Amino acid sequence: MEQQIENKKTIEVCFTPILYPYKLIKKDFVVIIVDVLRATTTICTAFQNGAKAIVPIANVEDINKYKNNGFIIAGERDGIKLENADLGNSPFNFTKEVVADKTIVITTTNGTQAIEMAKDADSIVIGSFLNLNAIGNWITEQNKNVIILCAGWKNKFNLEDTLFAGALVEYLSDSLNFNLNLSCDSAIAALDLWTIAKEDLLDYVEKTSHRHRLKRMVLDDVIEYCFTPNVSEVIPAYIDGKLIDISEK
């Protein structure tokens, strides 16, 4: 990890945002933000359906400022739509009819805080199973080290983001640009968990705690969708305070 052989790049997974300041990779890196259930899946869906831009904000208090300026507001805390928001955090809310050519302001429990934290990266992009291979291709083109930053759940490890991390590590490890032997234990663990899970992904996901949390809240209609790989080519990137799709569509 400390040394790089033949200029190959390393991959590190931060299982929660609180681990991000302690990352081993300190320079020449891109950050992939992951919050599979549901923020980053929702963001990818919005761009897939033609959203012009998404402004992520960390503080609920700032919502009204944007609302008064005519933006669409999407927001939740602990999975519940905020009272003064137009949309919650379900990807199914972000239909073409609602989001095409619109700028959306979004605040979520975990995802937007992760974006705030990663501002020292060369680039920040948004990953979900929906755009897995597209993100993998984009990363390979960058020729940089990679930090996969899992939003987690209130600074706790969660399996769903880790599985995405593992799927992305698997994709990248097929590239000659990366040397998994130099990467961190976190990347190896994520890959191994993904290797177990991918045989029957939805069955594996059944045992995750957040899936049960969503089920209790009757929000689990999105599970199958959130674990569907490669239905979108979007590359949502954080540039100048907002997310835009930088894919060459």
Added chain:
Amino acid sequence: MEQQIENKKTIEVCFTPILYPYKLIKKDFVVIIVDVLRATTTICTAFQNGAKAIVPIANVEDINKYKNNGFIIAGERDGIKLENADLGNSPFNFTKEVVADKTIVITTTNGTQAIEMAKDADSIVIGSFLNLNAIGNWITEQNKNVIILCAGWKNKFNLEDTLFAGALVEYLSDSLNFNLNLSCDSAIAALDLWTIAKEDLLDYVEKTSHRHRLKRMVLDDVIEYCFTPNVSEVIPAYIDGKLIDISEK
């Protein structure tokens, strides 16, 4: 996780000390501290060889105070024996000849900080592969929730402590006292990684970053020993500022 069915107990793994304050389990819990390479393996070895007590201290600066009072001092930082210490952190230093009936003051990079952090637990005990089943039996008798606190490496996830956590989760999941479905994603992940690794543990450990770190420092003679399960029945417990063996030998 949030609710307990039939009074069954839950298991949570903190992959690094920095995650400990965010643990889900807030009361009625015991903490198992794990630093397989090498602090907790070394502590178990010391008690197996007859040490009377071990005083863990977090600050290197406090060493001289103890040294001037005739204690045996064991200490390292980043794997290197401290200049004014009698012993480093290799379990092979802690022979019967050196430690029997002695009180040892120990400071290590990760392990002693973890003990400091876990002082809100009902009990703190020290786990390693050496005393895996003994710790498992002791936990089962306590009838409490369980937090396995991995010392990690400078607040990063590491595989070796996670594998121990998984082995302990496996042992506990055979007990009727625990319901793995209520436990955290961290416990499920640790168990799944252990399930992969245990088929050929030393081969799996080859790929961990800390194993490579020790190899570079020519400290890897301890690897096989550190992953040898169930050669000791000691239960090192932290009581009134020091570790003592509470097993009924």
